Amino acid sequence: MKKANYLIFLLVPFFCLAQASFKLKGKISSETTPLEWADISVSNSEGKIIYGTTSMKDGSFEINLKKGFYKIGVTLIRFNEFEKEILIEKDIDLGTILLKESATGLKEVIIQSNKKTIEQKTDRLVYNLENNVTTVGGDALSAINTAPGVVVQNNTINILGKGTSRVMIDGRMIELVGEELNNYLKSISASDIKNIEIISNPPSKYEAEGTGGLINIIMKKGVRDSWKNTTTLSYDQNKYGITTLRDNFFYHKNKFRFAASMNVKSGYLNDKDDFKMYFPDGLSHLKSETKVKTENLSGKAALDYDLSERITIGFQFLRDRNNPDFKSDIRIENYNTQNDLDNITLNKSFTDKGSRNQTYNAHMITKLDDLKRKLSFDIDYFDYSSNFNRNFVAKNYMPDMTFIDVNQSGRNVSNQDIKNWSFKADMEHPLQAVNLSYGAKISFTNSESDVLYYNTITGFQELDPNQSNRFRYTENNHALYVNANKNLGESWSFQMGVRLENTHTTGFSETLNQEKVNDYLKLFPTFYASYKKNESNTFSLNYGKRINRPRFDLLNPFRIYINSNSYSEGNPFLIPSFSDNFEFSHSYKEILRTSVFVNSITDGYGVLFTSNPETNTQIITRENYFKSLNYGIGESYSASFTNWWSSENSLYFLGAKTEFIKDINAKPSNSLQIDFSTNNTFLLGKTTKLQIDFMYTTPFKEGLYKVGYASSFDIGFKQDLFNKTMQIAFLANDIFNTSYLKDFTSVVNGVKQVYSQNSSSRFVRLSLVYNFGNKKINVQQRDFGNKEENKRTGSN
Template sequence: MKNTMPKNLVVILLLLPILARSQAKLSGRVTDEKQAALGWANVMLLDSTGKIASGTTSKEDGSFELQYRTGSFTLRISAVGYIDFRNALLLRGDTSLGNIALRADTKSLSEVSIIRRRKLVQFTPGGLVFDVQNSVAASGGNAVNALSSAPGVIVENNTVSMLGKGASRVMVDGRMVELSGEELMGFLKSIPSADIRNIEVIGNPPAKYQSAGNGGLININLKKGSGNSWKNSTTAAYDQNSYGTLSLSNVLLYNRERFRLSLSGNGQLGHSRVSQRLDTYYPSGLWNLDYTGKQDENKRSGRFALDYDLSKNTSVGVQYFGSRQTPGTSDHTDILIHNASVGLDSVLVNQGTRMLGSTSHTYNAHLVSTLDTMKRILSFDLDYFSFRSGFDNDFRATVFTPQMDFVRNDQSANNNSAQNIDNYSAKVDMEHPVKGLNLTYGAKISSIASSADVRYFNTISGSPVLDPSRSNSFSYRENNQAVYLSGTGNIGTKFGLNLGLRLENTQTTGRSADLARSTKTSYLKLFPTLDITFKASSSHNFSINYGRRINRPGFALLNPFRSYINSNSYSEGNPFLQPSFSDNFDLTHSYKGLIRTELFINRTANGFGPVFTSNSNDNTLVITRENYYKGLDYGLGVTLTNDITPWWQSQTLVYLLGSRTSFINGINANPSDQAHLYLSSNNTLSIGKSTKIQVDYRYHTAYTRGLYSFGNLSSLNLGLRQGMWKEKVSVSLLANDVFNRAYLRNYSSVVNGTRQVYNENNSSRYFRLSFAYSFGNKDIKVKQREFGNDEERRRTN
């Protein structure tokens, strides 16, 4: 396959070194008078006229780093509850200020009874950072709850996506998680929110990240603890919907000099309600399917991370994460079968049990070394991931008259499967700053093997009889080799530029043993990224972003086996699915960090997804996966972030979204597109020193995109958190989706002239009570050190 690279992109890359002009870095660490880290402090360099020449906020460990042009400045550092720090500086090159201690403003603290908290959301040039620790809605929950609370992140139908931009890939601590669908949701539910520091939403990821994900990347950062301290947090939570669940988690963080340790464990017991409805309008009459299930929510997980500094410049570390889940269900399905005159002909009742189980293990070993005084940082990572899952479904279908008199046993079967996934990867990354320019480059290789075995036994006679036509063994292997190069620098004082190129070579092989069929693919693709920023003034900032992405189908979608949902419907994969590609363009404007306006256009080629096809001959519903469309998604949105008072933080998003779709494979359906409005409002009220109230609302109108139509959706969440005993104890209460309107509604399509309308409401409305207790010591008296690069990644599937 022919690959080309725009000539102007090559020219710009070659010109990156000229961006070095008189640029330097200023770094340091903000602390209080006891040398405890002060995160989220404002750090600014003011020029001779008092205007901001450069600025940033300190990280959670108090550290900060910013770029500037050489000259004379005034350094100003401010934090709520502390006296502003000011100091004149003559800066001629890279400068480290070490620790900068702020003095407490005792007068201010004694007079203020309502204290302003750190921001729940902070915008970055390519996205935003959501502070999970500061969210009442995420308290006592898991990673799925935390993602659902992040602005602009949509978690629906077992898919994580960015607003208007399609499915996103999820990372944990910078390492890719390539599980999808129910497997991804299960994995994320095993991560307690108490173990999460923040969530990065990256709309246009730089070249050092893998090119996967049409809708960008979402990175879940786990807690690592501040320097020279230890902390233990225990959280217990109870959720009540139709059924109840009880969870318990513990997180221990210990950092001292060269040694950094993180330990966490999480367990959950209980049940949740599963409810689905599918109306299929066959020519012979309407079929109303109502499914209810009681699903086990039993899971346990644990994490271990250890880092050790071999020297001042070199550290090594290992990390492990494991989880075990058994989300079995007791199922009941009623299918009301009508005739063409809308009269009820019969009732088909499916009853059964599904025993599910999955186990995952993730291992990582890494080395990070600062090579010289230029701060060139070299890092190595080795990763291994294993995923094992099993599925055992017993069901029986019985036909009744409309008066519920027994007619016959229509079907009885056992459908079981097992899936094994192993992933090995190795990567090397180099951060190579030169004067005024930061280069990063690296390489990665990965190998993924998946095997699945599905068996269908007919049990209507009382003894299981294997049905070879509904059974299959499938194996899949994928190898990927990638190299990348990116450069970041400034052009004068107004412009910033980030250019990147990533080259990926992929080979795949899929084989169906029972069908005696193999498929092989091989492709070499180039993925450029471009980010241009323009600082028009101290109040106005602009940025233009472009990135090319790839969306590879998950293993389950490639497996051609049939998984029976009930006696007359099943889902099957497609071994011939090909990846889709997208080109993403974004233009954003920010005004004083308060108003952010975004215009985006995403073009998708060879898009794939589920297709609901009904067979009117035997009234069977089949869910397949196909490359069936190409499309254009676009949107215009405004985000207003406003501190209405020092104690009331508010953020409001309003987006107008649209699409244009065409079908590419002769599917017997007509595309349709309709624009829709999305809005959300997140409000956090900090009352007194220890009380926090959160009120979140979101809504989108009904719309149509391509093959599918979606109903409107709304959600109102109310939360309260009360701190006690000097914030060592907190009690949280959450009412999620108060009016029970945040579920998949009227998800419909028309294929082969048959219309299907689907609704799914899996415990959308629930109430949660959580209790958290934290204790530790932030004043371990040791020499303060700077830890190197935290960036570690892996692709797991």
């Protein structure tokens, strides 16, 4: 411990407290008269009240305090509360503090008892879930999809107009993307989520990865000196049924905090795919229907302990296991130029797929003094593995279903292992002139994947070395950052920072004996400015530079055949794309929010659905093929029309200008996209809520692709029972079955391709939630200085 204290002393040589006493004074008044007997409380940085007094007849008060950060609170019956954080390092006169009278009617009481659904902060939008009935019994992915300005479609999470987003939990990055990320989020209960932060331009403290910014999921914490258990049982009915059982437990006593959760899901989904390719000699039309067995088991455990009032240590462990099975029936109809059916291919397959990931985190947070100076360390280890075993037989038939021959018969086996170590140190260092934070992170990722293909057309398994491959990929990332924020009076606030990242990657295909090395050093600046003109109007401006690194599976150059006329291949020469993001916003009484944004992308990469019209072959490749300028304006409106009807509404107008930087024999096209959503909550009684939601996105064109419309109409109902210890909830999701991806169209090499996918978005859900616990654990009569730290460790 002496060595640790000595190290801290070397790192931060000027952490000492002045013991002088300073005078804090002011007056409490309404808009018409001074207020006597107002309660003035002073809390230290630990949240503990250390001093209290009442105002005099003329409303005045005076308090002597030592140097440090404090929170001043003023309360008086019939008036709204007042709070203010302040740094004491000299005598301060707060002047006259005006308290506004609070309404006493039932309407206002009901409204004030609910937390705001959307809160606008300087660098992020905070979405609170507690008012949303449709998330009861759901998971984290469905909760993200209800967040304003966020769309989940085709295995990607996008912030409207800004691109694909990375996801964090309690400020820690999830090292998964695409389908694997979605499966992981489906294992987390929405009822375990406190709120969701949408950070379109993340501060320099966070990784610069992700064109569309970050989605940060903040988990609920246990209440101090209590234990609580929440059990949720839900049943979803689409074409098939899915049953989910979740349990969340929190315990908090004295220095010890513990949380554990468990999730079990089992059932079936129905997926439909429709794919048309218009070749010069006729249409090839693929229809696929897949019965997906969903089998998931996941759990989480977190433990935190206060070694002292200044030092907290903790550990977290998460494990998730998925074992889905896929039984697919694929029908391919091939037509001639007169649109007559030439032949039919029927492909029946069964896929056994499994994945497992586990995450370990150890952290220590040291509070260096009462001036909110904190030093924190995190060590994370992430381990992901997956396996894929597919057996299929494709047979050719005449139009009258007369058997011709076996088109293809085979077995695909693949395995993937990803391991990631990361070490992070963060320092929060308030100074007299500015609040400073800085830190460093190093990360090491190693991925190994192999693909084996066996030809079974003869009835025996014969390894085909030309369709088998092993690929290794490593990525090392080193980062330093510094961030500063400053308030100028009560009107202006500024924040700026810079992040330096050095990345080294190596990809090696053993089969092709091909290696590709990338090494780049980049700066990522961020800037935020906020101006509060008055109580009603706040303006803000922000800028951030981001990077979008290719997933390692996209870098594998090996060609994988989907069928005899379709293959997919990666590109080891893919380079990261970069984006510059600007946003200007205005908030009126936190009711009406306007956002204008521009997003410029260079070296943009993506999937190309191209084709060879001479051989009627579909080719799926990955290329850095475009640059684009995306822009838009968004309006959101929060309203309480009556004491029983509240509404959250958003309207976005989005546009883009795309240029192709690679010759892909296609022309870019862009159009206006309009996205509208409305979420309405109705209080049918003290314990009953009804929710009606609707969203609609117009068809639009962006770059290479054209996308059809999407809409959804949802109805949710929740009934509280037994003093809110039990809830029964019902959800009818996507009632008209119109929210799926449709008419995803591209034209490359003169061949038009149109794709649609429907993954059981229409379903009904019945949920039962039961809460029980004890709020009166016997504890020592003392408080601890870890409130702020717990917000970061997820342990309070």
